[in-house]
Structures are given as C-alpha cells and as structure tokens.
Amino acid sequence: MTATQHSAPSEKTLRLDARALSAFLDSAFPAAARPAFGDVVSVAPRHVRMVLNPGPESIRPGNIVSGPTLMGFADVAAYAVVLAHIGPVGMTVTNTLAITFLRACRLERVTADARLLKLGRRLATVEVRMWQEAEDHPVAHATIGYAIP
Secondary structure, three states, X not given: OOOOOOOOOOXXXXXXXHHHHHHHHHHHOOOOOHHHHOEEEEEEOOEEEEEEOOOHHXXXXXXXXXXXXXXXXXXXXXXXXXXXXXXXXXXXXXEEEEEEEOOOOEOOOEEEEEEEEEXXXXXXXXXEEEEXXXXXXXXXXXXXXXXXX
C-alpha cells in the first residue's frame, strides 16, 4: 500500500473512540450549536449511542420536542457512527434522510442508538432509533445515508 492509499473502512474496526469522536464533533461544529446536537455516550463496532437534553429552543407547540430537532439529532448520531469507523473525515455528507415520528417526544432526555447497516468505500447507510425512558417505545426512527469522499 502506498502512502496515498487508505485501507478500506470496516464495520468491525473503530478508528475513533468516544473521546476522540466527541473532540472531533466539538471542533467540526460551532460551539454555540453543539448542545443542540447531543453528546456521545458510547462507541462500539457498528454502534454509537448519544444523548440529547433538549432546551427551550427545541420546543414546538404542544410543549414537545420539534421534528427538526429530532432530525438534526438523528443526523449527528448517524454521522458519528460513520466517523467512528472511517476516522475524522469532515466532508462525509448526508445524501438521504428518511424519518418517522412515532410518538410525541417530551421535553426530556432523548437517547439515540445509531447502527451501521452497511459501510462501503463511498457510501454508508445507518439506522437511528430515538427513545425516552424505554428503548422498546421509540419516539422516532430514521434511515440515513452518507456519501464518503
């Protein structure tokens, strides 16, 4: 392998642990925006768990968390699991996002489990489940695709 070639990403190999992933996210996004994107809790092969403590900026009528807040959180969780496996490649970008809102999301802590469904050289597909209190009662489910440069 030459110095310009990179080994193919692997669903079984992590390139960033939780601390390195958090540090990258902190540097990649404006400091003022970071609280809205959640925090990394754990990183494992094919899986990242994040938590979001929604603030007043996340409220929509009905005193629940807004759809755009949950979409952003799902997107960052998916981005995190891809980066955990490919390394700090900032220009990895969302190319598809489909989300289903399953029940009202109270203005309380939200957990996101992002799982790699497929990781290739140029494309990745991730499933994200978001829940409060009980994993078996998700508030939203998303499937997100990423283009890897």
